[in-house]
Amino acid sequence: MTLTTAQLATARVILERCDELATHSSRESGIERVYLSAEHRAVNELAAEWMREAGLTPCQDAAGNLCGRIEGSSPGLPALLLGSHLDTVPGAGRYDGILGVLAAIAVASRVPAGELPFALEVVAFGDEEGTRFGATLLGSRALAGTWRPEWADLVDKDGISLGDAATAFGLDPELIGDAARDPASLVGYLEAHIEQGPLLEDAGRALGVVTSITAARRLLVTLTGEARHCATPWNLRHDALLGASEAILAIERIAREQGSPATVGHISVQPDAVNVIPGTAEFSLDLRDETAAGRDHTWRAILAEIERIVADRGLGVSVAETHTAPAVQCSSELREVIRAGIRWTGDADPLELHSIAGHDAMAIAAVTAVGMLFVRCRGGISHHADESVLLEDVARAVDALHAAVLARAAQS
Ligand code: GLV
Numbered sequence: 001m002t003l004t005t006a007q008l009a010t011a012r013v014i015l016e017r018c019d020e021l022a023t024h025s026s027r028e029s030g031i032e033r034v035y036l037s038a039e040h041r042a043v044n045e046l047a048a049e050w051m052r053e054a055g056l057t058p059c060q061d062a063a064g065n066l067c068g069r070i071e072g073s074s075p076g077l078p079a080l081l082l083g084s085h086l087d088t089v090p091g092a093g094r095y096d097g098i099l100g101v102l103a104a105i106a107v108a109s110r111v112p113a114g115e116l117p118f119a120l121e122v123v124a125f126g127d128e129e130g131t132r133f134g135a136t137l138l139g140s141r142a143l144a145g146t147w148r149p150e151w152a153d154l155v156d157k158d159g160i161s162l163g164d165a166a167t168a169f170g171l172d173p174e175l176i177g178d179a180a181r182d183p184a185s186l187v188g189y190l191e192a193h194i195e196q197g198p199l200l201e202d203a204g205r206a207l208g209v210v211t212s213i214t215a216a217r218r219l220l221v222t223l224t225g226e227a228r229h230c231a232t233p234w235n236l237r238h239d240a241l242l243g244a245s246e247a248i249l250a251i252e253r254i255a256r257e258q259g260s261p262a263t264v265g266h267i268s269v270q271p272d273a274v275n276v277i278p279g280t281a282e283f284s285l286d287l288r289d290e291t292a293a294g295r296d297h298t299w300r301a302i303l304a305e306i307e308r309i310v311a312d313r314g315l316g317v318s319v320a321e322t323h324t325a326p327a328v329q330c331s332s333e334l335r336e337v338i339r340a341g342i343r344w345t346g347d348a349d350p351l352e353l354h355s356i357a358g359h360d361a362m363a364i365a366a367v368t369a370v371g372m373l374f375v376r377c378r379g380g381i382s383h384h385a386d387e388s389v390l391l392e393d394v395a396r397a398v399d400a401l402h403a404a405v406l407a408r409a410a411q412s
């Protein structure tokens with residue numbers, strides 16, 4: 001379908017806003033914006049302004065999520081949520097999460113108050129990536145009512161606790177759980193997000209329907225050996241980093257064999273000196289699979305191999321789990337609604353995709369039905385400064401999300 005000048009103008013505004021949000025970064029070069037930071041506060045203020053312009057009434061919840069509401073045919077009706085997140089990984093692109101929030105605001109600007117048989121709410125979640133405090137999906141889990149009070153004691157790499165960061169942000173850490181929504185107050189949740197894989201691009205499609213989201217688990221593995229002088233002979237060494245290196249290669253081999261995406265994205269050693277054998281090596285493991293059973297089967301195989309490696313090298317091992325999430329199915333009604341939205345843009349038979357990436361929708365599924373719309377991104381490159389989307393695809397995504405909202409209204 002040919003896009004009109006007005007549709008392209010909407011998309012252009014979204015891309016300009018993505019550029020503007022990208023300037024709110026804790027880094028001199030590149031983008032990093034973590035939960036409960038000064039940058040988080042700044043982008044909430046900016047997005048609140050854009051929400052007001054779109055006719056939404058903005059309000060920050062007890063977890064620092066920014067929410068904006070338009071009433072439906074009568075005040076106080078349950079709400080259909082549209083959203084994604086504004087936090088980023090270190091060295092992020094401009095669109096992961098952000099595009100979904102801005103597309104939702106653009107959709108809201110097309111919906112007059114009183115038009116729908118439900119309220120419409122746009123939510124800009126404060127933490128999806130989980131890179132600051134180890135635990136992930138903190139904003140969406142607070143809204144879903146699965147916040148755990150002990151998370152206030154998590155600390156970031158500078159030793160700042162989540163509770164203290166929340167207080168500095170202007171929140172009451174004791175009250176974060178109050179962001180929880182009553183399931184009866186919700187109609188469902190729709191999220192538009194870039195596809196962080198090249199499947200849509202390979203298929204020559206702009207948009208896709210998400211069927212389900214991967215089961216995930218994040219672990220911190222610590223190997224303990226003996227820190228000693230680098231003059232120590234080989235037979236007396238218990239080098240924790242060599243053990244970790246062998247373990248990481250074993251993780252790659254086993255995860256490939258089992259078909260479970262696995263990533264070691266963090267490693268640190270102690271005492272971290274050029275002429276000292278590392279006495280401790282700590283690394284993260286992010287493990288995913290289409291099913292929780294498959295993910296756990298792969299983890300058991302990895303753990304058995306790590307235990308063999310540490311025994312051979314005379315090392316100790318301890319494992320802490322920082323996150324676990326079951327696989328989430330998008331609801332059949334909302335998949336149909338997203339499919340109808342994409343059809344409206346001219347794609348008669350939309351592609352269906354499983355998401356290996358995690359999304360706020362996986363947390364929100366604990367409280368209401370979820371549906372997701374994927375938007376093609378160049379080369380599938382994400383969590384990288386080179387993330388890139390086409391203007392035309394953004395225009396189609398807004399149209400599809402709008403048409404999906406109308407299709408959900410028609411189901412009511
Ligand atoms: C978030 O982007 C994730 O998949 O971890």
Ligand code: MN
Pocket residue numbers: 089096129383
């Ligand atoms: Mn991400």
Ligand code: MN
Pocket residue numbers: 085096097128193358359
């Ligand atoms: Mn994301």
